[in-house]
Amino acid sequence: xxxxxxxxxxxxxxxxxxxxxxxxxxxxxxxxxxxxxxxxxxxxxxxxxxxxxxxxxxxxxxxxxxxxxxxxxxxxxxxxxxxxxxxxxxxxxxxxxxxxxxxxxxxxxxxxxxxxxxxxxxxxxxxxxxxxxxxxxxxxxxxxxxxxxxxxxxxxxxxxxxxxxxxxxxxxxxxxxxxxxxxxxxxxxxxxxxxxxxxxxxxxxxxxxxxxxxxxxxxxxxxxxxxxxxxxxxxxxxxxxxxxxxxxxxxxxxxxxxxxxxxxxxxxxxxxxxxxxxxxxxxxxxxxxxxxxxxxxxxxxxxxxxxxxxxxxxxxxxxxxxxxxxxxxxxxxxxxxxxxxxxxxxxxxxxxxxxxxxxxxxxxxxxxxxxxxxxxxxxxxxxxxxxxxxxxxxxxxxxxxxxxxxxxxxxxxxxxxxxxxxxxxxxxxxxxxxxxxxxxxxxxxxxxxxxxxxxxxxxxxxxxxxxxxxxxxxxxxxxxxxxxxxxxxxxxxxxxxxxxxxx
Amino acid sequence: xxxxxxxxxxxxxxxxxxxxxxxxxxxxxxxxxxxxxxxxxxxxxxxxxxxxxxxxxxxxxxxxxxxxxxxxxxxxxxxxxxxxxxxxxxxxxxxxxxxxxxxxxxxxxxxxxxxxxxxxxxxxxxxxxxxxxxxxxxxxxxxxxxxxxxxxxxxxxxxxxxxxxxxxxxxxxxxxxxxxxxxxxxxxxxxxxxxxxxxxxxxxxxxxxxxxxxxxxxxxxxxxxxxxxxxxxxxxxxxxxxxxxxxxxxxxxxxxxxxxxxxxxxxxxxxxxxxxxxxxxxxxxxxxxxxxxxxxxxxxxxxxxxxxxxxxxxxxxxxxxxxxxxxxxxxxxxxxxxxxxxxxxxxxxxxxxxxxxxxxxxxxxxxxxxxxxxxxxxxxxxxxxxxxxxxxxxxxxxxxxxxxxxxxxxxxxxxxxxxxxxxxxxxxxxxxxxxxxxxxxxxxxxxxxxxxxxxxxxxxxxxxxxxxxxxxxxx
Numbered sequence: 001x002x003x004x005x006x007x008x009x010x011x012x013x014x015x016x017x018x019x020x021x022x023x024x025x026x027x028x029x030x031x032x033x034x035x036x037x038x039x040x041x042x043x044x045x046x047x048x049x050x051x052x053x054x055x056x057x058x059x060x061x062x063x064x065x066x067x068x069x070x071x072x073x074x075x076x077x078x079x080x081x082x083x084x085x086x087x088x089x090x091x092x093x094x095x096x097x098x099x100x101x102x103x104x105x106x107x108x109x110x111x112x113x114x115x116x117x118x119x120x121x122x123x124x125x126x127x128x129x130x131x132x133x134x135x136x137x138x139x140x141x142x143x144x145x146x147x148x149x150x151x152x153x154x155x156x157x158x159x160x161x162x163x164x165x166x167x168x169x170x171x172x173x174x175x176x177x178x179x180x181x182x183x184x185x186x187x188x189x190x191x192x193x194x195x196x197x198x199x200x201x202x203x204x205x206x207x208x209x210x211x212x213x214x215x216x217x218x219x220x221x222x223x224x225x226x227x228x229x230x231x232x233x234x235x236x237x238x239x240x241x242x243x244x245x246x247x248x249x250x251x252x253x254x255x256x257x258x259x260x261x262x263x264x265x266x267x268x269x270x271x272x273x274x275x276x277x278x279x280x281x282x283x284x285x286x287x288x289x290x291x292x293x294x295x296x297x298x299x300x301x302x303x304x305x306x307x308x309x310x311x312x313x314x315x316x317x318x319x320x321x322x323x324x325x326x327x328x329x330x331x332x333x334x335x336x337x338x339x340x341x342x343x344x345x346x347x348x349x350x351x352x353x354x355x356x357x358x359x360x361x362x363x364x365x366x367x368x369x370x371x372x373x374x375x376x377x378x379x380x381x382x383x384x385x386x387x388x389x390x391x392x393x394x395x396x397x398x399x400x401x402x403x404x405x406x407x408x409x410x411x412x413x414x415x416x417x418x419x420x421x422x423x424x425x426x427x428x429x430x431x432x433x434x435x436x437x438x439x440x441x442x443x444x445x446x447x448x449x450x451x452x453x454x455x456x457x458x459x460x461x462x463x464x465x466x467x468x469x470x471x472x473x474x475x476x477x478x479x480x481x482x483x484x485x486x487x488x489x490x491x492x493x494x495x496x497x498x499x500x501x502x503x
Numbered sequence: 504x505x506x507x508x509x510x511x512x513x514x515x516x517x518x519x520x521x522x523x524x525x526x527x528x529x530x531x532x533x534x535x536x537x538x539x540x541x542x543x544x545x546x547x548x549x550x551x552x553x554x555x556x557x558x559x560x561x562x563x564x565x566x567x568x569x570x571x572x573x574x575x576x577x578x579x580x581x582x583x584x585x586x587x588x589x590x591x592x593x594x595x596x597x598x599x600x601x602x603x604x605x606x607x608x609x610x611x612x613x614x615x616x617x618x619x620x621x622x623x624x625x626x627x628x629x630x631x632x633x634x635x636x637x638x639x640x641x642x643x644x645x646x647x648x649x650x651x652x653x654x655x656x657x658x659x660x661x662x663x664x665x666x667x668x669x670x671x672x673x674x675x676x677x678x679x680x681x682x683x684x685x686x687x688x689x690x691x692x693x694x695x696x697x698x699x700x701x702x703x704x705x706x707x708x709x710x711x712x713x714x715x716x717x718x719x720x721x722x723x724x725x726x727x728x729x730x731x732x733x734x735x736x737x738x739x740x741x742x743x744x745x746x747x748x749x750x751x752x753x754x755x756x757x758x759x760x761x762x763x764x765x766x767x768x769x770x771x772x773x774x775x776x777x778x779x780x781x782x783x784x785x786x787x788x789x790x791x792x793x794x795x796x797x798x799x800x801x802x803x804x805x806x807x808x809x810x811x812x813x814x815x816x817x818x819x820x821x822x823x824x825x826x827x828x829x830x831x832x833x834x835x836x837x838x839x840x841x842x843x844x845x846x847x848x849x850x851x852x853x854x855x856x857x858x859x860x861x862x863x864x865x866x867x868x869x870x871x872x873x874x875x876x877x878x879x880x881x882x883x884x885x886x887x888x889x890x891x892x893x894x895x896x897x898x899x900x901x902x903x904x905x906x907x908x909x910x911x912x913x914x915x916x917x918x919x920x921x922x923x924x925x926x927x928x929x930x931x932x933x934x935x936x937x938x939x940x941x942x943x944x945x946x947x948x949x950x951x952x953x954x955x956x957x958x959x960x961x962x963x964x965x966x967x968x969x970x971x972x973x974x975x976x977x978x
Contacts (some may be wrong), residue, residue, distance in 0.1 A: 063863075065963070066965065068891055068965045068966060068969065070892075107865075143884075151931050154933045155933075159928055170917060173884070174916065184898060215663075215676070
């Protein structure tokens, strides 16, 4: 086995192996568990760094293993995979740190971190999957690994949320499987290729390919929470805050959105999908989701639920970008994959901080929280402004490229969709900021768990992760033009997917 | 070295008889040693089949038509491997399970059961197959009955009656064939039987088929299975669900592909229809079962249904046979693991309702993990042998443009998810304060886990199994 084959496997192993060891650790071995968690996270960071350097220098990394005759497990770390892997690995490190602080002293932590590590393994597998078969394998593994995290608290309410989550995701998985096997029967299981591999089938199978597309998109659409398949996401809010952060920013919804990207670009090919008249309907569905999610968010008093509906809306920005035929929209969608991740994870970290520190769960309880927790609220504000697409933030970059993409694709109406969503974002985020910064604090907080000590408004492990990710929101916005920015990487990918491309 | 083939039959008979002489409750270590050797022999045999193709062993030097032939092809080798492997792990499990309980006839009966199974998988004539099937039934009924409670006795009796009736019907079919052709050797019969066969042969085919369906507990002949598998001791349930019902399926499959091939076109649809009904009805009952072992037993009824979906496809694509055997093997491993896990829950909580599982996630994480992994296989989720089986089956169905079959496979997987997660969900709930758990030997937990892990690992290494399966068929 060469180094180029071993590296993708090492990326998987760097979270799988610590995870399996953690399962076996006694509950009380906090130090060993933490060390293993961080060792895995940093090791993965280093490995992904090596891969990033290699891929930008034009190297190929991949591994194949035959499972059934003619059916292979294929991993390849290409530019698109690395966009998602880099996002996951960085945010995983922060989420792990945050979770260590968040869960301090609570029961079943070995189990929690074990499944947590399985989750990141599944995410890496999804990112590196080189064909639909491999993608499906890790897509379902992700479902199974997240379920114990969603129901972690073991309360009847958590169980209910978990069961709804399962019903949606397993149902979606079944549709996806039918679509994948159908394509396998039609075209064999080919590797993901730039420009897709189905165009060779031509017009003869147009009808079958259209239905298969519907099945595949419905399958991944469940995790991407595309309306009307989004019902599980607000219910899954019963999970602990680090899990919500993970579900919304990195793992589950992103896996769905990433699936849409792979299916459109590397199975069908953007050109062939456009030829089959699949992209316009997808853009319409994404637009409906964007507006509907934002609209529903307006009416949620529960902070995490409001954020959940916001996720429904924001993830479909990615889908919209993919559906806008042309490289400009593609760049907007791809870069939003990263930008939405860092913004949304910040918001969920902050929501967790309010709940853990002061017992604040509802928007209506937010009065004066900014004075008691200025740093957390600052991070929250930056991410919220990013969601609205305010200048200088990462969100502004995504929105600008998406709007240009809509213009270039001749879908002017999509620009209005984006403006409407930004407006609605402002309507549901600004009142929170107003309450937090400008309203007087109540006489007593709902349930103050962590008292303030000097400048320390909450536990360090809870405070630092959102501050870092909020800073990242600004950096990604301010330095979007640099060669190391997510934007630059998204441009490389779009260039490869669309072949010849002039900026 | 001498041929490993006959030893696979002689060895279990020998240690079974020795265990009987040693007296009740003894002979466990002997059985484990014997099974370990058998597993090695099965591996050697599989290697030989892979290297040199079909092996025929004329017993005592007298081959067919005068004497008896034993024959091993890829299909037999796969079944032999599955049987020895599962039985070895279950024997280790059973030794701890029965520790201190002096199981009356478990070890001798296990020996006879294994001898019968192995003999069945290598037999090459219809009458020999009848004898092994009969031996198998008697050993299995004895195993269900031991334990001696009223529930076990009545379940065993019902099982015995169904099995004996089925055996009688099978024997009648064999007699009709012998009367027509004057031979029972499969190899000799194959070229003789064709679509113009006299009515008696058609009738015989039907009789043999129905008898085997009843023994495999295909819907609507499934009624004896849930009480028998639900009432028996956990290691016995595991053996029955994982291996014994597969034996009659194996036999049906072998006859279908071989001597009965001329008659099978229309009947394939009947079997697939019954299989679909079994999947839906068995899953439905599992979803509503109150006791955990009954849930697992009903799941067996459902999972056996998949084995029969392949019959209409067997003629058109090689994928169908691959799907069937992949399902048989992965279900064998997973169901053994699931019954083993259920037995551990039972021992630990002292109760057998699904509702009494609250808190198990904290107390018995390894066992619950085993149950969950086995569940992954049964649901057909990747990576697992069950997933590959479903993939092959859907692939075969879509290739033949049989959408309803694919739909049944998919909905069966979702229904399985409902009953598997019913258990997992309960296990993740917090334990009530008054609950207390009895300690369970680690060897039992690891045995359950090993079986479950094997069923999942199969999902990453399907190639070797299919290679072995592809080695020439004995007709």
